[in-house]
Amino acid sequence: MSWPAQTILTAIVGLAHLDCVDIDLLVHHTKMERKQIANSCAILVNRELIERIKPGCYKLLPAGHVLIARGFEVKSGPRGETAVKQHTDTLRMKAWRAMRQRKKFSLGDLLVLVANGGEKAIENNVGQYLRALERAGYLTRMARREPGTAMTSNGFIRYLLVKDSGPLAPIWRPSKETVYDPNTQEEHSYAMAQSA
Known part of the structure; x- marks a missing residue:
């Protein structure tokens, strides 16, 4: 299942070569609504997977790249419960x-x-x-x-x-x-x- 925050993080990983990924660019790449993107970005900032460079513009943090590369899931639940899940079958x-x-x-x-x-x-x-x-x-x-x-x-x-x-x-x-x-x-x- 693709969670909204997971979709946004994957998009930001794909655009990590940019100094800052803004919400308009994320709307274009994900076809999601601006409000949903803003909410997902707030979750990702809170989880320290991305950082907010300026209002509406975000940059990938190393932990975010690792989560996607290693097959982790980002869910929207409370931090520290099921927020980050590493696949257990490796x-x-x-x-x-x-x-x-x-x-x-x-x-x-x-x-x-x-x-x-x-x-x-x-x-x-x-x-x-x-x-x-x-x-x-x-x-x-x-x-x-x-x-x-x-x-x-x-x-x-x-x-x-x-x-x-x-x-x-x-x-x-x-x-x-x-x-x-x-x-x-x-x-x-x-x-x-x-x-x-």
């Missing part, structure tokens, strides 16, 4: 939810909890995500490993969740070597986390 969202529940886990523990049999390269995908979260300071390796299955195995790495920032899964951005946290709207650099 592999990394499932893995993050499992991490928050277990606190201590191995890659194998997570795979048992999140795999449904249809994923490609799931072990590599979740493993890379765990290493990114570790470098960004969300996870730490535990001293004791889980026993391996082979005689010569050093065992499996176990992790401890040390930074549980909220229900939305941190977003790994390998090209920027950062992890963006939609819960806090902060971006964490690997280099900063490693040097801390």
